[in-house]
Amino acid sequence: MTRFGIALPTGSTGGSEFGASSLADAARRIEAAGFESAWTFDSVGRGTLRPDPLMALAVAGTVTRTIELGTGVFQVPLRNPVELAQRVLTTHLVSGGGFSSGWARGRRQPISPRSVSISNRASVASANLSTSWAASGRGERGRRVPRPHLARAAGRTARAHRLVGRLEVDRARGPRVRRLDRVGARSSWRALREGIARFRDLGGKRAIVTNVRVDLDSAAASPDGPEDPCDLKGTPEIARERLHRLREWGYDDIVLVPGRHEAAYLQQLRALCLSSR
Numbered sequence: 001m002t003r004f005g006i007a008l009p010t011g012s013t014g015g016s017e018f019g020a021s022s023l024a025d026a027a028r029r030i031e032a033a034g035f036e037s038a039w040t041f042d043s044v045g046r047g048t049l050r051p052d053p054l055m056a057l058a059v060a061g062t063v064t065r066t067i068e069l070g071t072g073v074f075q076v077p078l079r080n081p082v083e084l085a086q087r088v089l090t091t092h093l094v095s096g097g098g099f100s101s102g103w104a105r106g107r108r109q110p111i112s113p114r115s116v117s118i119s120n121r122a123s124v125a126s127a128n129l130s131t132s133w134a135a136s137g138r139g140e141r142g143r144r145v146p147r148p149h150l151a152r153a154a155g156r157t158a159r160a161h162r163l164v165g166r167l168e169v170d171r172a173r174g175p176r177v178r179r180l181d182r183v184g185a186r187s188s189w190r191a192l193r194e195g196i197a198r199f200r201d202l203g204g205k206r207a208i209v210t211n212v213r214v215d216l217d218s219a220a221a222s223p224d225g226p227e228d229p230c231d232l233k234g235t236p237e238i239a240r241e242r243l244h245r246l247r248e249w250g251y252d253d254i255v256l257v258p259g260r261h262e263a264a265y266l267q268q269l270r271a272l273c274l275s276s277r
Contacts, residue, residue: 002247004273005037005255006030006266007072007211008060010050023051026261027060030067033266035273037068039210039255042075054091061095070100072210072255102210189245190226196249208253209246214239214269215259232256236272243276 009026011018030038038060040053053071060069069091076084092099187195196207213231221234224242232239246254258269 002251002277003036003253004270005039005068005070005253006033006035006261006269007039007041007255007257008051008056009261010041022261023056023059024063027064027067029261029263029266031064032263033270035067035266035270037070037253037255038064039070039072041072041211044075044078054087057099058091058094061091061099065096066098068098068100069095071102073102187230188227189224189230192230192246192251193249196251200250206252207250208255209251210255211257212246212254213257216268216272236268240272240276243273247276 008030009018009022011022027038038057040056041050042053043050053074057069057071079087088099088101192209199207209230213229213233215231215233216236216239218233221238222228222231224230230242230246232242243254254273256269256273258265
């Protein structure tokens with residue numbers, strides 16, 4: 001059965017004023033509306049600046065009890081590997097074990113003063129997380145959570161729940177895909193249709209399509225040809241048909257990015273998601 005998630009507000013999509021309680025309030029409403037997950041996305045050195053994904057999820061984790069929390073993408077190489085491992089595990093702890101981290105290599109930016117290569121920084125961060133995860137137990141939401149000494153290594157390795165970028169994979173990356181639980185993507189309709197077929201063929205398990213923008217108040221429906229971006233801009237009927245299309249292709253999770261997070265609007269979106277099944 002397809003699961004549906006909502007992106008937490010970032011203050012850049014309009015809607016109500018973005019303030020001190022916006023993240024916590026939105027997280028509560030997302031869970032109350034019946035969605036299975038809440039997500040954040042990273043944006044550093046890309047022309048905009050959003051709330052820190054891990055801090056936002058830590059806030060959400062303290063006010064929710066059942067939903068999964070995840071980063072649709074996180075620019076790993078821009079962070080110090082040791083500091084990042086500590087922050088990820090702390091977020092996993094306060095979320096009760098319901099945290100999934102999506103990683104991206106990103107791009108070289110002048111904001112990173114270190115000379116260490118992007119690949120090396122990502123590898124070091126991955127090693128720190130894998131070691132730290134070994135000292136984990138079970139949390140309230142059924143996932144592994146770090147014990148009080150976050151970085152203590154135990155005698156076995158527990159794999160972190162990680163996502164990698166797009167579904168545009170080829171057979172050369174097959175071994176890597178098979179080692180991962182899930183893959184997230186935001187792309188054109190053609191890339192999503194063809195990508196999930198390759199992902200399944202390579203042995204991939206959980207397929208998540210993220211960053212699906214929603215605008216049910218749009219005066220005109222957005223184009224949805226093969227090369228057009230995947231979104232839900234148009235009437236509820238058009239949005240329902242597009243959600244059904246993604247479900248028919250076999251996506252396990254669909255993460256929506258609404259411009260509003262009022263309780264009534266989220267309930268409308270939830271009803272729309274359920275009616276697409």
